[in-house]
Amino acid sequence: MRANELPEVRHLPLFRDMLQANFEQLMQGAYAQTFPTGVELIRQGDPADFLHIVIAGSVEMYAEWGGRTCTMAVVQPVGSFILAACIRDAPYLMSARTLEKSRLILVPSSDLRAVFRRDPEFAVSTITELAGAFRSVARHAKGLKLRTSRERVAAYLLKQSRQAGNVESFVLGVEKRLIASYLGMTPENLSRTLRQLEGEGIRVNGQQVTITDRHRLMAVAPPDPLIDGPDGPGAGVGMSLPPPSTASAKPREKVVSPTGFEPVTH
Amino acid sequence: MRANELPEVRHLPLFRDMLQANFEQLMQGAYAQTFPTGVELIRQGDPADFLHIVIAGSVEMYAEWGGRTCTMAVVQPVGSFILAACIRDAPYLMSARTLEKSRLILVPSSDLRAVFRRDPEFAVSTITELAGAFRSVARHAKGLKLRTSRERVAAYLLKQSRQAGNVESFVLGVEKRLIASYLGMTPENLSRTLRQLEGEGIRVNGQQVTITDRHRLMAVAPPDPLIDGPDGPGAGVGMSLPPPSTASAKPREKVVSPTGFEPVTH
DNA sequence: ATCCAGAATTGATCTTTGTCAATGACAACA
DNA sequence: TGTTGTCATTGACAAAGATCAATTCTGGAT
Known part of the structure; x- marks a missing residue:
């Protein structure tokens, strides 16, 4: 893992309040990897071995049933996914694939579970994160039904x-x-x-x-x-699509990855 | 609050592992109340002041938008609701009303937040509960879309x-x-x-x-x-409807409230 | 510049679902 | 024992959305 990637991860809401020692331990067991476009990172139904953190690129979360497919969310840097499955040590509910060349950090879910048991700050962050994720899907479901x-x-x-x-x-x-x-x-x-x-x-x-x-x-x-979701920029995520770019569409030109700020869950 | 109600609450997955002292403190700030049929317990948008626990009866969680309404879940004894809103100290995403005469325990959300900060076991229980609730809505959303x-x-x-x-x-x-x-x-x-x-x-x-x-x-x-949701009886809840009764429908006779066992979130 | 594959659009058509209205069934209640 | 209100059912119709097929557009690669 590259040294300059760690601070980004460290500043995620999920990790920013934990003890440095615990953070280091988590990252020690973790590893980073770069994937090309269109790679299936996880498959729904598989055991949740790793928490995934997107450092660069973007990842589509999707679900399948009986030959049909639907997009559940797109995760962008720096965001994590399938926290809930890791915590419950249960099968993934969704699959994930890279939408472009992407770099991820994979944190073993067993380490995760071990750490929040002894780091109260991390436990609180996890609680907050999960509560936000819950509310995010709940809002999505409301929109679909109403x-x-x-x-x-x-x-x-x-x-x-x-x-x-x-x-x-x-x-x-x-x-x-x-x-x-x-x-x-x-x-x-x-x-x-x-x-x-x-x-x-x-x-x-x-x-x-x-x-x-x-x-x-x-x-x-x-x-x-x-x-x-709540007002103001930087809101949303969890089960949503990434924020749009303000810039005009410029044909023939590599589009700069949309801001890349960390959206907060609510 | 009646003395015989406490053990039931104590055995909820959310509370069963915490220190007795902390549990008692939570319950000290809480109060129980019985409501008749059709009472609006909470209204979406209101600040999340209390975690609600259903001791008897049943409660419908529903959502509204632009004159339309939809049922999101029915909570039965002994189950809790709107944990996520309490944790984030955010407005309720859903409203709740009693479907029949029901008895609830209301735990101030500020107490809740205070306690899981110092009781690691309770924090872990909260994490597990929330992760389960998240997966529950996520499954519901999948069903709606797929x-x-x-x-x-x-x-x-x-x-x-x-x-x-x-x-x-x-x-x-x-x-x-x-x-x-x-x-x-x-x-x-x-x-x-x-x-x-x-x-x-x-x-x-x-x-x-x-x-x-x-x-x-x-x-x-x-x-x-x-x-x-996972196989086996006793699974489900979170964002689901209550388990059915095995008994035959008996016209002209008060239907016995369906089992009342505590379904687990996954 | 040309070609190509995937995405987006458009039209035609069919299926699914919602809406409105009327009726029937049932239980609570006077 | 009517009465009444709510829920469930049914029919007729309208609206929404899906599907299929055919182009068109676009961006990237040769």
Whole structure:
């Protein structure tokens, strides 16, 4: 593992309050690895051997059943995933694959369980993290049950705009088919819905989305912190998609990885 | 609070491992109260002042948005709810109402937070509980996204049958409209789906459901522990509906409250 | 510059699901 | 023993969403 990676991990909400000695012990048992695009990191149903931390790149969490697939979340640096499975020493509920070349740190889940038993600060951090993750999925489930797909799309756009700093124009950081799957609809349906929403205060051009009439869009789906997450940039994650980039879409140019700040779970 | 209620609470997975002194302190700040049917115990958006523990009766957790409502879970004795909100000192994501005359214990969330900071065993229990709750909602969300409503109904029936001990015949412990809402569909749609499934290995008579051809029903929706929860009776909860009663439906007779054993979160 | 594969879009069509309205069943209650 | 309110069921219809097929677009590689 590279030396310059540790401080980043150390500053994660999950690890920032623990004793240095314990942190070092955790990292001693851990190892880092870089994966190319499209690698299946974990497979749902497998035993939870490692907590995964994304240092660079991005990872899609998805679930499968009977031949169908759906995206549950996209994890970006610096974020961790499948904490709950590690803790309960239970099979993963989701699979994960790299969406691009990515670097991860893998922490043995047995070490994890051992450490929070003797480091109260780490235990509290874990509790806070898990409570946030729970609330995040609960909100997601609420959205799926209480909103139509049109409303989910509108709310999603408003949330992305908000996370980008309430700018009028932003770039979807993820392929539309992933967004569609995350929102529980087909790509075709998302495409049509976006088109339809162009009469409701937005303009879409490829990855570039412009909100021309925020008030109008909010009328389609009034934002609700109890579904969309708390206000302010840097909010969200857990079971969500990454924050959008503020920059304009620039064809022919490597897009800079969206800010990379650490979103907080609530 | 009655003396005979404490041992029950003490034996909850959440409290069973903590120091007696800390448990007593928690309970000292707590108070018990009995509510009639249909009382709104908490309202989504309100600050999370108390952890709620159901001693008797049953409580529906539900969510609202823009005039719509959906059932998220039904909590039965002895179970707790809104732990996550208490921990994060954040607004409730869901509302709760009594489905019948119910007795609850309310534990101030500030006490809760204070105690798990100094009782490592309690911290571990909290972690385990939260991780289980997270997995429970995550499974629910998977079901909503990966299954059609027909498949959700079939899977629900299989799960209920399994929880009742793999019996062929059991009683739905909850109103069908609640089940429908929980499964993310309308009562009409549930009604029609049940009717349709009568050609796929079940027979329905009011609250009484009989599985005439388990194999056939499983073909409609192959059960998956990564969605339906771990095998064996006593599994589930978190974000689920209560286990069904094994007994036959007896018209004109007060139905005995379904077993009341404590389901474990996974 | 050209080619290629995957993504996105669009149209046509079908299935699923929701909505509205009416009716029936049932239990609590006067 | 009616009465009444709620839940469940059913039918008819409308809306939403999925599926299939055909292009079109785009970005990357040759």
